[in-house]
Amino acid sequence: MSSSTNVIFQVQPGGSLNGEIRVPGDKSMSHRSIMLGSLADGVTHVTGFLNAEDAMCTLEAFRAMGVQIEGPVNGEVTVHGVGKHGLKAPEKPLYLGNSGTSMRLLSGLLAGQPFDCVLTGDKSLESRPMKRVTAPLAQMGAEIVTQENGTAPLHIKGKAGKLQGMHYDMPIASAQVKSCLLLAGMYAEGETSVTEPAPTRDHTERMLAGFGYPVTRDGATARITSNGKLTATNIDVPSDISSAAFFLVGASIAPNSDVTLKHVGINPTRTGVIDILRLMGANIEVLNEREVGGEPVADLRVRSAQLQGINIPEHLVPLAIDEFPVLFVAASCAEGQTVLTGAEELRVKESDRIQVMADGLQILGIDAQATKDGMVINGGQIGGGEVDSHGDHRTAMSFSIAGLRASGPITIKDCANVNTSFPEFRDLAVKLGLDVSVI
Numbered sequence: 001m002s003s004s005t006n007v008i009f010q011v012q013p014g015g016s017l018n019g020e021i022r023v024p025g026d027k028s029m030s031h032r033s034i035m036l037g038s039l040a041d042g043v044t045h046v047t048g049f050l051n052a053e054d055a056m057c058t059l060e061a062f063r064a065m066g067v068q069i070e071g072p073v074n075g076e077v078t079v080h081g082v083g084k085h086g087l088k089a090p091e092k093p094l095y096l097g098n099s100g101t102s103m104r105l106l107s108g109l110l111a112g113q114p115f116d117c118v119l120t121g122d123k124s125l126e127s128r129p130m131k132r133v134t135a136p137l138a139q140m141g142a143e144i145v146t147q148e149n150g151t152a153p154l155h156i157k158g159k160a161g162k163l164q165g166m167h168y169d170m171p172i173a174s175a176q177v178k179s180c181l182l183l184a185g186m187y188a189e190g191e192t193s194v195t196e197p198a199p200t201r202d203h204t205e206r207m208l209a210g211f212g213y214p215v216t217r218d219g220a221t222a223r224i225t226s227n228g229k230l231t232a233t234n235i236d237v238p239s240d241i242s243s244a245a246f247f248l249v250g251a252s253i254a255p256n257s258d259v260t261l262k263h264v265g266i267n268p269t270r271t272g273v274i275d276i277l278r279l280m281g282a283n284i285e286v287l288n289e290r291e292v293g294g295e296p297v298a299d300l301r302v303r304s305a306q307l308q309g310i311n312i313p314e315h316l317v318p319l320a321i322d323e324f325p326v327l328f329v330a331a332s333c334a335e336g337q338t339v340l341t342g343a344e345e346l347r348v349k350e351s352d353r354i355q356v357m358a359d360g361l362q363i364l365g366i367d368a369q370a371t372k373d374g375m376v377i378n379g380g381q382i383g384g385g386e387v388d389s390h391g392d393h394r395t396a397m398s399f400s401i402a403g404l405r406a407s408g409p410i411t412i413k414d415c416a417n418v419n420t421s422f423p424e425f426r427d428l429a430v431k432l433g434l435d436v437s438v439i
């Protein structure tokens, strides 16, 4: 695992991005394809699977619970489903690395199993808040022992047949909490329903439906019962818009750029980054829109544009939640001021993404002021310097993209965790025209 802190990126300033690439598979869908494929009856074939550390943590966890899984080989994975009640007790704690999605979704899925298990992770994951899932799960009858401050390791007691469905009004807009409770609801008596305060990514609901498991959605509420089964299916995972986002911003801010990103998932619960960049004046075309396995997909063509500062509409925040580190770089290159509010969730991701980005951008000479729930950025000239990603993949890649408009080299510390979501980042960035190397 990538606990080492010694990978350092160095970016030479300037350049433009040109060409056509396909970024790797969607991380959210890759996790879910393993979870639901494992619980299905029959053999599920996945293509486009993300071969990166986070998704591999989920895959290894299911192997440890007795599921036979082949691959990934060139993005292909074959999951020999064991059925809804076929998982076996793991012999050791399940190590989930850096992956919040694995830990939060698995806590719901495992709360209603007939065996006990322990979920652990790296230093970052074991400092992230887990009460947001353990508290509602406890209301359903789950027994999960956390550390004193509600963090992992999580000790989950098997409660087969003892969970009770309930209604839950989520206090935060979180797809991980919603998905956790829906997965627990597959093992609970009666109905489990979850209402979200604002739309969040709906891959769990869509993929459950793809496996033939009844889940109903009415407005902001999703409902599920234990009266269903999953039937194996084929899943084509599109490219991850969260990985594409680095190049949507990069090609927008670098002069003379023209990039096409092929086969990107454009589920409307994920396209906030396109909406925000367009509000800032970006030139992004959505081409060849099509539907693949219940998810909308398109090619995205992006060309350089002079961006303008904006007040980012709060309703777009959950729809672009992982893209803010790179959107802060876009704002740094925009004319005028950009203001983000309503994004306090950024403080509890792999790093405190508000503080880490504000600190790094200030080192690079940008007037970026962290606020409790967002940031105020005045566009300006990005300079060179040494910044720290704090072991967060998205901040590491965002500072790399900043190099396209920098006046001097940028050195970025602690970049090993780029492997959690986008191991090919550097290769693809170099191919398009960014001069980024490991030193």
Ligand SMILES: O=C(O)C1=C[C@@H](OP(=O)(O)O)[C@@H](O)[C@H](O)C1
Binding pocket: 027, 028, 029, 101, 173, 174, 175, 176, 177, 179, 200, 201, 321, 322, 345
């Ligand atoms: O459900 C998912 O796959 C994810 C949901 C988001 O987290 P929250 O739902 O906690 O905001 C996002 O930040 C994460 O990268 C993936």
Ligand SMILES: C=C(OP(=O)(O)O)C(=O)O
Binding pocket: 054, 098, 099, 100, 101, 102, 322, 349, 350, 394, 421
């Ligand atoms: C927040 C992220 O992932 P997770 O919560 O799964 O660690 C992310 O990939 O930006």
